[in-house]
Amino acid sequence: MYKKGINLNTVTVETLKTLPGIGDNLARSLALHRELKSEFVNPSEFSAIVPEHVYSGIVKDYNIYAVSPHVWKSRVTSEINKLYSPDLTVFFSENSSLTVSLNRDIYVINIPAGIKLERDILHETGAIAGLKRLMGWRPKIKALVLTGSPDMDTLNRFLARYDAASLFCAREDDMLSAGSKQKFITEMIMAQKIKVFSSAAKIKSDDFEIKMFAPSGDSPGRAILIAFGAVSVLLMFNMAEADQMALIHDPAARGLIPNAVCAYGAAPVGIFMSFCSSPELIDIRKKKKLISDGNLIYAS
Structure with missing residues (x-):
């Protein structure tokens, strides 16, 4: 517990x-x-x-x-053997995607390539899983969060394999027009499971929260804060310097003090890191995952 x-x-x-x-x-x-x-x-x-x-x-x-x-900010460590009963695990992929596992609840941020959720995350393998697949079973994920505009065919294939409770996208209009030609995207639209990725959007439970930050205008930059217990990790996707400065002045980002920052596409600038109280910067090219018990974060 x-x-x-x-x-x-x-x-x-x-x-x-x-x-x-x-x-x-x-x-x-x-x-x-x-x-x-x-x-x-x-x-x-x-x-x-x-x-x-x-x-x-x-x-x-x-x-x-x-x-x-x-010394709190230095408590991002690789000494995983000291962590007992990890509850939160963040798996990194090389293509700006990651999967968050919290007490068997799965959240996918960007569609992963080259990673099989059933095998690596869900542990749904073997003959029984194959039989369930043949009968139309799809593993459930709590949310799919897209930080950019995906290829609709790729998105439809993903939704054909996984039953997503909600989908956060950059622009709802694009999804309604292009996605309406795809079976599983249409099902998401009809079920009103599609939401807009914005600074007002969040996924929240008693112990866990995903907050989303989107710069105004047509910027491709996106940021996501994963907060669990007493720790939090900020994920940055293509956040140029102008986007980082915009986030500093975003009222929704007040009190943004993550324990760690992981950046895809653009490195965080010094003034932004100072604004965040100088958290640990994690090189995702060298790390495969983060795990946490809600008090400390461990990187491996």
């Missing part, structure tokens, strides 16, 4: 007050302790302040830890 992470050095008083057994007075005491000591060093300091029964009740549902905000 996924436990939401609580970093004692960054959690707000308002969030503390929502924890079971922590009222206004205890929350302020914890904040005062943090202010006087600069920061928590060990979760045991938290257990020394709150009553034992309150602490034991909290740790049943929350992962309490103390990471300094000054």
Whole structure:
């Protein structure tokens, strides 16, 4: 079961007050302790302040830890052996596509080439999977997010193989006109499963969120923020310097502080990285995937 992470050095008083057994007075005491000591060093300091029964009740549902905000950005590491029960996995492909797996829920960003979701991600292989295919079964994915304008034949073939709950595209008009000639795209249109990729678009659950950023005008640049627990990763697709500057001034991007940035097509400029509080820049040519338990990110 996924436990939401609580970093004692960054959690707000308002969030503390929502924890079971922590009222206004205890929350302020914890904040005062943090202010006087600069920061928590060990979760045991938290257990020394709150009553034992309150602490034991909290740790049943929350992962309490103390990471300094000054070193938090360096906690993207390759030491995967230290990660237990990974919940979020991001698989990179070479053609600006990736697949996000969260507790068996699958989100596909751009149509992958050269990767078989059944084998590599869904683990649906063998004779039974083949028989189910013959009977018209299609593995379910939660969403397909397209950062550009896809070839309609390719998109239709993908939708023929996978049952997507929703499809986010750059321009709905293009999809309605060109896609209406394709069987499976038409099914998506008729079921009203097609949505526009924009800064107002997002995919959200209790523990997980995908936020989308699209520069105004005809720019091909797109950015996607994947937030899970206490960590987040910003994915940038063909974001030229002008697009990055536009994102800085986008009201929807306020508070954009990802732990890591992965860029396709154009490298992030220094001023943009400073705006994001200098996150770790991950070279996707050298890394194959990211995994996270909601508290730390590990790259391999």
